[in-house]
Amino acid sequence: MSKPLLAVTDLFCEREERILFDGLAFSLKQGEVMQIEGRNGSGKTTLLRILSGLSAQYEGSIEWRGESVDNVRDEFLADLLYFGHQPGVKGMLTPQENLRWYCALHPALQRSKIDEALGVVGLTGYEDVPCHSLSAGQNRRVSLARLYMNQAPLWILDEPFTAIDKKGVAAMEQLLLDHAQRGGSVILTTHHDLAAQQGVVKVNLDSF
Amino acid sequence: MVEETNIATISMSQQFSAALKRDLLLSFRRKSDLFNPLIFFLMVATLFPLGVSPEPTFLADVAPGVVWVAALLATLLSLDGMFRSDYDDGTLEQMLLSPQPLMIVCLAKTLAHWMTTGLPLTLMSPLLGVMLFLPSDAMLGLVLSLLIGTPTLSFIGAIGAALTVGLKKGGILISLLVLPLYIPVLIFGSGAVQAAVAGLPIGGYLALLGAGLALGFVLAPLATSAAVRVSVSG
Numbered sequence: 157m158s159k160p161l162l163a164v165t166d167l168f169c170e171r172e173e174r175i176l177f178d179g180l181a182f183s184l185k186q187g188e189v190m191q192i193e194g195r196n197g198s199g200k201t202t203l204l205r206i207l208s209g210l211s212a213q214y215e216g217s218i219e220w221r222g223e224s225v226d227n228v229r230d231e232f233l234a235d236l237l238y239f240g241h242q243p244g245v246k247g248m249l250t251p252q253e254n255l256r257w258y259c260a261l262h263p264a265l266q267r268s269k270i271d272e273a274l275g276v277v278g279l280t281g282y283e284d285v286p287c288h289s290l291s292a293g294q295n296r297r298v299s300l301a302r303l304y305m306n307q308a309p310l311w312i313l314d315e316p317f318t319a320i321d322k323k324g325v326a327a328m329e330q331l332l333l334d335h336a337q338r339g340g341s342v343i344l345t346t347h348h349d350l351a352a353q354q355g356v357v358k359v360n361l362d363s364f
Numbered sequence: 365m366v367e368e369t370n371i372a373t374i375s376m377s378q379q380f381s382a383a384l385k386r387d388l389l390l391s392f393r394r395k396s397d398l399f400n401p402l403i404f405f406l407m408v409a410t411l412f413p414l415g416v417s418p419e420p421t422f423l424a425d426v427a428p429g430v431v432w433v434a435a436l437l438a439t440l441l442s443l444d445g446m447f448r449s450d451y452d453d454g455t456l457e458q459m460l461l462s463p464q465p466l467m468i469v470c471l472a473k474t475l476a477h478w479m480t481t482g483l484p485l486t487l488m489s490p491l492l493g494v495m496l497f498l499p500s501d502a503m504l505g506l507v508l509s510l511l512i513g514t515p516t517l518s519f520i521g522a523i524g525a526a527l528t529v530g531l532k533k534g535g536i537l538i539s540l541l542v543l544p545l546y547i548p549v550l551i552f553g554s555g556a557v558q559a560a561v562a563g564l565p566i567g568g569y570l571a572l573l574g575a576g577l578a579l580g581f582v583l584a585p586l587a588t589s590a591a592v593r594v595s596v597s598g
Binding site: 242260 | 374
């Protein structure tokens with residue numbers, strides 16, 4: 157087996173004097189889908205923010221392709237797509253403008269695929285509507301459209317299925333599996349039961 | 365293999381212009397952001413003739429200071445919005461996760477802030493000068509000092525805005541952080557206009573304002589991006 161893409165050892169995080177997890181360890185290989193489970197407030201979002209580098213309030217080590225993530229920050233970020241708690245969509249801009257901005261931020265996103273991606277997530281016809289007049293689910297779809305525009309080796313997705321309808325969830329799950337099949341890895345949190353149980357690694361934060 | 369695809373790169377200038385365009389577009393879509401500081405600027409300057417004295421000689425005396433203080437307060441008023449909405453909707457954290465340097469985005473955001481507040485204030489200042497009976501010889505000095513001074517206000521203000529964006533009520537704290545740093549700009553800015561009123565050369569004042577601007581241009585984006593990181597990770 158190849159060496160793990162992302163290896164976490166002995167991760168400790170404390171918030172408001174409450175230990176969220178201690179001694180957390182897992183490793184993610186290429187082509188794996190990992191589901192982080194846990195109660196509300198068990199630190200799922202915090203963990204994803206730590207993994208993506210948004211938060212530095214942790215102890216322990218995170219290694220990316222065998223090197224400490226702090227030393228290879230730029231390479232790591234170039235390989236990462238993060239879908240956060242907030243969709244990261246500007247209400248004053250149209251879906252197209254939002255995605256164009258993402259393309260300017262991230263070299264891995266392909267500008268030529270914007271229209272196609274918006275079509276796949278079901279936003280054809282809404283290209284010129286400012287996002288504040290779209291529904292919550294549609295706003296999240298704008299941000300999720302990024303998943304159809306890139307092949308970044310690591311996707312970190314925080315509750316990607318929230319406010320998405322059933323058909324959309326099924327399409328998203330298929331996308332995640334396709335991505336894993338192509339050799340990409342996914343870390344996600346969701347309270348939704350994934351239809352495909354095979355090949356999904358689960359990490360339960362309650363046990364740490 | 366996944367890693368070997370899409371090795372596209374974005375040059376710094378492309379990223380800078382994309383960020384500038386985005387922020388300008390956002391300001392033009394939200395017209396209140398554009399006009400509030402200008403109206404505030406006009407109102408503050410109107411209060412002096414009403415509240416103190418409408419005497420032309422008195423007004424001409426205080427005009428340099430009044431216009432500069434009004435411009436400074438109008439800038440201060442607009443600072444909180446600089447990173448606030450990006451923080452609230454999560455687009456700011458996405459900027460942090462870009463492999464491109466955050467400094468470039470901060471520089472572009474600061475420039476966009478100046479273009480939508482400092483620049484219009486500068487262009488409107490002769491109107492206020494006329495209202496306050498500023499001698500016409502001093503108009504050029506007023507416009508030039510604001511043209512060089514207001515970008516510095518945006519640069520310093522960006523640091524304060526970035527530091528307070530993570531707080532629920534950052535508005536007051538920004539003023540406390542930023543106002544003391546604005547004092548040198550105010551002194552040299554209004555000094556330049558006073559010198560122009562007295563018919564003295566203003567080159568020295570403008571050079572000092574320019575030095576401040578150069579310093580702000582080089583150092584402020586660094587400090588701003590570091591402050592944004594602190595605010596988002598907290």
